[in-house]
Amino acid sequence: LATILVAPLMSCSARLPVYSVLIAACLPVSALLKGVTLLCLYTLGIATALLMATLVKKTILRGPTPAFIMELPPYRVPRPLSVLRVMWDRSKLFLTRAGTVILAITIVLWAMTNYPKSEAIAARYEAERAAVVEAGGDAVEERLAALTAAEEAAQLEHSIAGRLGHAIEPVIRPLGYDWKIGIGIIASFAAREVFVGTMGIIYSVGEADEESTPLRQQLREARWPDGRPVFTPVVAVGLMVFYVLACQCVSTVAVVRRETNSWRWPLFMFTYMSILAYLGALVVYQVGTALGLGA
Numbered sequence: 001l002a003t004i005l006v007a008p009l010m011s012c013s014a015r016l017p018v019y020s021v022l023i024a025a026c027l028p029v030s031a032l033l034k035g036v037t038l039l040c041l042y043t044l045g046i047a048t049a050l051l052m053a054t055l056v057k058k059t060i061l062r063g064p065t066p067a068f069i070m071e072l073p074p075y076r077v078p079r080p081l082s083v084l085r086v087m088w089d090r091s092k093l094f095l096t097r098a099g100t101v102i103l104a105i106t107i108v109l110w111a112m113t114n115y116p117k118s119e120a121i122a123a124r125y126e127a128e129r130a131a132v133v134e135a136g137g138d139a140v141e142e143r144l145a146a147l148t149a150a151e152e153a154a155q156l157e158h159s160i161a162g163r164l165g166h167a168i169e170p171v172i173r174p175l176g177y178d179w180k181i182g183i184g185i186i187a188s189f190a191a192r193e194v195f196v197g198t199m200g201i202i203y204s205v206g207e208a209d210e211e212s213t214p215l216r217q218q219l220r221e222a223r224w225p226d227g228r229p230v231f232t233p234v235v236a237v238g239l240m241v242f243y244v245l246a247c248q249c250v251s252t253v254a255v256v257r258r259e260t261n262s263w264r265w266p267l268f269m270f271t272y273m274s275i276l277a278y279l280g281a282l283v284v285y286q287v288g289t290a291l292g293l294g295a
Contacts, residue, residue: 002053002061004259005269008252009049011042011244014192018243020210021196025219026236037237045244048276094258101254109190109250112160113183113198121158125151149204156201161186175242175278176235176285178224185248192248234288238281246277 019041023034125147132143156162165182172182180202188195196215200208203218222230247253247270256266 001260001265002056004256005056005265005272006049006053008247008249008269008273009045009052009245011045012192014249015041015243017193017196017210018188019240021199021212021216021219022231022236022240024210025216026231027233037240041240041244044241048245052272052276097258098251098254101257102250105250105254106190109161109187112164113156113187115159117155118158121151121154125154146204149201152201153204156183156198174286175238175281176230176232176289177239178230180222181230181239185242185246188248190250192243195243195248232293234285234293237288238284241284242277242281244277245273245280247273 019038023037027034027037029037129144129147132140132147157165161183162179164186165179168182168186169177169179172185177185180199183202184195184198187198196210196212197208199205199219200212200215203215203222205212205214205218208215219231220229224230253266253270256269257263260266
């Protein structure tokens with residue numbers, strides 16, 4: 001159980017797109033130092049996991065250390081029917097216990113980022129597209145694509161997730177985050193790498209990944225209403241620390257629910273990791289700003 005509760009702190013491949021785009025866009029350092037930054041993020045996850053494992057073993061899971069006995073089975077050439085039967089049983093178990101939870105939460109998150117639709121926004125951009133087509137000239141396709149991306153960004157802001165992003169902005173403002181980052185955090189609960197695609201939509205880049213140069217440029221140019229940059233180095237580091245420590249993964253929650261056969265432990269895991277992530281990002285931003293690294 002202790003292993004289950006701390007395993008999500010280990011950095012997985014889903015975090016890499018977030019790390020990659022933030023390091024490339026926001027850290028004006030050499031390639032070597034960027035690699036060191038990535039190594040430090042992995043080290044932070046491992047160290048935090050060991051610390052939390054020790055803590056839970058001394059508190060909520062206190063008790064005598066059980067004997068560890070592993071009996072190795074006799075090794076034989078596997079029978080194809082037996083292999084297929086085990087594959088079927090395990091796949092069925094995953095689909096019925098974890099897959100249903102993943103599907104349900106994914107549908108909810110998809111609905112939150114796509115609805116409600118604004119007819120006024122759609123009509124405005126439809127009129128602008130018609131005007132572009134009528135005017136003709138060079139680069140019509142590029143201008144139409146830019147309008148489509150801008151419409152997607154406006155619709156996302158109007159959606160439930162967009163409204164939640166605005167609602168939680170006072171809570172995440174001490175971390176240096178604006179409402180756009182809040183939308184990215186909400187959407188990435190489906191999968192951490194969704195953060196990058198969501199940022200692409202919000203900043204009217206369209207489809208984007210960690211290698212997208214336009215997205216990196218938009219992140220560098222993002223500004224608060226008073227003209228201050230949003231994605232400063234200290235904000236980027238704080239956001240990466242947040243993703244190291246946060247349980248932004250519906251699949252993980254679903255699998256823990258399946259393995260523990262209870263909602264108590266996945267909710268506990270999600271809560272303590274969210275608190276850790278918030279405090280970690282808060283310390284990074286506030287200390288970094290106090291040291292004059294926030295510009």
